[in-house]
Amino acid sequence: MNPHVLTVLLISLGLGTTLTFASSHWLLAWMGLEINTLAIIPLMARRQHPRAVEATTKYFLTQATAAAMILFAATTNAWVCGQWEITHLTSPTACTIAVTALALKIGLAPAHFWMPEVLQGITLPTGLILSTWQKLAPFALIVQVAGNAHPYLLTALAICSTLVGGWGGLNQTQLRKVLAYSSIAHLGWMILVAQMAPHMTVLALATYIIMTTAAFLTLYKMNSTKTVTLASAFTKAPTLAALACLILLSLGGLPPLTGFMPKWLILQEVSNQGFSLTATVIALTALLSLYFYLRLTYAVALTFSPYTTCSTTPWRAPTSHPTLLLSATVVLATCLLPLTPSILGIVI
Known part of the structure; x- marks a missing residue:
């Protein structure tokens, strides 16, 4: 273009x-x-x-x-x-x-x-824009409208999204579809607290954008669009493959990575509001998402391709893509959990 x-x-x-x-x-x-x-x-x-x-x-x-x-x-x-x-x-x-x-x-x-x-x-790259930047404007409207919306409508949308996002990604072999269902599940978590605590929605959206940007840029750097291609990622770029595992686990919300922070705070807020059953349901649906993230992590870290590569290893070859945004988002997607009190002070 x-x-x-x-x-x-x-x-x-x-x-x-x-x-x-x-x-x-x-x-x-x-x-x-x-x-x-x-x-x-x-x-x-x-x-x-x-x-x-x-x-x-x-x-x-x-x-x-x-x-x-x-x-x-x-x-x-x-x-x-x-x-x-x-x-x-x-x-x-x-x-x-x-x-x-x-x-x-x-x-x-x-x-x-x-x-x-x-x-x-x-x-x-276009999928990255669609999954991150295109969500900002509608979410700005949702946060403003949520105060007048029926709470059961938002709760139903949230639970349905977390369930579908976790269930739909289980059998996927295309990484872009996996990230799409991951987006649906994360959007459900954000919508759940849009009426109770809008600042939590903003925090969850910012965290999601950071983690998704890191995931898309990592897959783009490794030139991987299918699960089967992840098996050769560790052979070609071991450092990037190891970081990809951390990013995927962070998307799943596993502590002590950044992705645990919004889920932890949202569950705490929903429980404090008296919706213990809702908190239990979305916590259980998070296990579905965590399963397919662990499946991808297994494909990257514990599976080796049966074919040896004869090409020049990428970590020794000159890179043709800028890596500053990738480096920054990877660090933010894995290391922000200890800064939770400071981030809450800024957001609130």
């Missing part, structure tokens, strides 16, 4: 997210979401492959449906209550439609069916 076109598209992504962040009016927020969608579609379709075109079409239709639902919810609320402000979504019908539309936009279960297929059809 032409560098100037790529620069325009990336600036448009930033503009759309910033516009949604800064808006208090539903029409401006809707415009920001649409700019985001239109900016990422050329990035998804640039591979000129039937799977990429199919994924782009699915993504466009899903996002267009969600945007139409958001506009319908805002218009309904303005008709009933006379308010266009995001925080004044007081009509129960309009609020339910808006939350459902935002759940469809970010891929919450049961509106998650598009996400694994879309991620499977695009490249890892």
Whole structure:
């Protein structure tokens, strides 16, 4: 892709997210979401492959449906209550439609069916943008709307997402689909406390973005898109393979890694609010996610490829990709748990 076109598209992504962040009016927020969608579609379709075109079409239709639902919810609320402000979504019908539309936009279960297929059809760098940056604007709206939403709706979406995210990733051999189901499960944890403690949602989202960025960049560096290719990762790049194991375990929420921090704090907050049964259910669903992360870790660390590689080992060859972002995200994805009190002080 032409560098100037790529620069325009990336600036448009930033503009759309910033516009949604800064808006208090539903029409401006809707415009920001649409700019985001239109900016990422050329990035998804640039591979000129039937799977990429199919994924782009699915993504466009899903996002267009969600945007139409958001506009319908805002218009309904303005008709009933006379308010266009995001925080004044007081009509129960309009609020339910808006939350459902935002759940469809970010891929919450049961509106998650598009996400694994879309991620499977695009490249890892574009999948990274789709899994991280594209979640920011809808989550900003969810945090503002959650106060008026029905608590049972958010709880049902959260439990369904954690269950589907853990269950759906068990039999997957494609790493992009595994990361898609991982995203669905993490989104469920974030949605659960959006009404009780919005700052916990922000903390969980930031932690998820760091860990997912590290995972995508590691797989991109190792050129791995299938589980079977992970068997030769340790032979080619032992240091990166070892770090990949830590990143996957951090995504699973295993202490003493960073991924344990948001799950621990969310379970504590949900229990303090008196929802012990809900906390128990999502803690059990986390075991499903942890299982397929351990399966990937086993493929990386305890399995060796039957074929010896004759190529020059990557750690001795000059690298062609910048590694500063990879190094920073790997450190943050594995070492932030001791700083939990300081991070809580900043967030709260």
